Amino acid sequence: MIRFEHVSKQFPNGTFAVKSLDFEIKKGEFFVLIGPSGSGKTTTLKMINRLIDLSKGRVWINGRKISDYDINELRWNIGYVLQQIALFPHMTIAENIAVVPELINWDKEKIADRVDELLKMADLDPKEYRNRKPSELSGGQQQRVGVIRALAADPEIILMDEPFSALDPFSREKLQDDTLEIQRNLKKTIVFVTHDMQEALKLGDRICLMKEGEIVQIGTPHEFITNPVNDFVRDFVGSRHLTIKLNELITPVQAGQEISSDTKTISLLTRVDEAVEYLAMFEQISVEDNGKVIGIIHRQHALKVMSHYLREGGQAHE
Secondary structure (H helix, E strand, O other): OEEEEEEEEEOOOOOEEEEEEEEEEOOOOEEEEEOOOOOOHHHHHHHHOOOOOOOEEEEEEOOEEHHHOOHHHHHHOEEEEEOOOOOOOOOOHHHHHOHHHHHOOOOHHHHHHHHHHHHHHOOOOHHHHOOOOHHHOOHHHHHHHHHHHHOOOOOOEEEEEOOOOOOOHHHHHHHHHHHHHHHHHHOOEEEEEEOOHHHHHHHOOEEEEEEOOEEEEEEOHHHHHHOOOOHHHHHHHOHHHOOOOHHHHOEEOOOOOOOOOOOOEEEOOOOHHHHHHHHOOOOEEEEEEOOEEEEEEEHHHHHHHHHHHHHOOOOOOO
């Protein structure tokens, strides 16, 4: 879908923002770029829609070099969400969402239907919000509009540059959940920049950790937790001190709840790292004690619990 081939960006003063990047983002994948300040993650994102031109190498989208696309065609087919929401203050919410569909000459009825569809998706009643101005919405609501505006013309690719970092924790978690739901329903290819490892672990199908313009590790969330390639990754993830107990990941079985016979079952005495390895293969696993199933471990819940401890320093059970 998106392929970086020996891509470098060097500024006139000789400084490299990124150096010889080689990786591929799959169609429909939620791909997270993360790293400390100055690691090159935002530069990498902006080269995809040519907001920053690369110095060497090639970037391909659907087998075609991005330099071969008309720049307007390229950008109209890539949604873009920023931390600074950048809604037009003098325009209504409906007019903000309709900007790109109008540029590519959708008819008015189709645009109106699309605006209402997206507002409903964002849990914003079209009758109530369509004609409001951005200043009449909360920060979280404005950012939700920013996300759905990027979806307005139904692009294949969505670029998101630290879109939730300025929000309060409640709004941030809600938007994370909304974005995951959109991804499950629409199967867009999302490239997401963040500096927050908890956010990366929650959202990403795969994570790319960068340092000083180079890739340190690309992998799934469970690979970052269970198999960091070096001490930098270990420290960045926080896994050096991650000592969660297995029972913290378990959702108890309710009375009468049926467990599928083909669900992988582990013992309550299983080590957490072994359980995580199973979660790489199964969406959920059952846990038994003395031959009786006592609970279920769901992959998303387990990642959420582990990422919480990583944010808190991972030292709850030393």
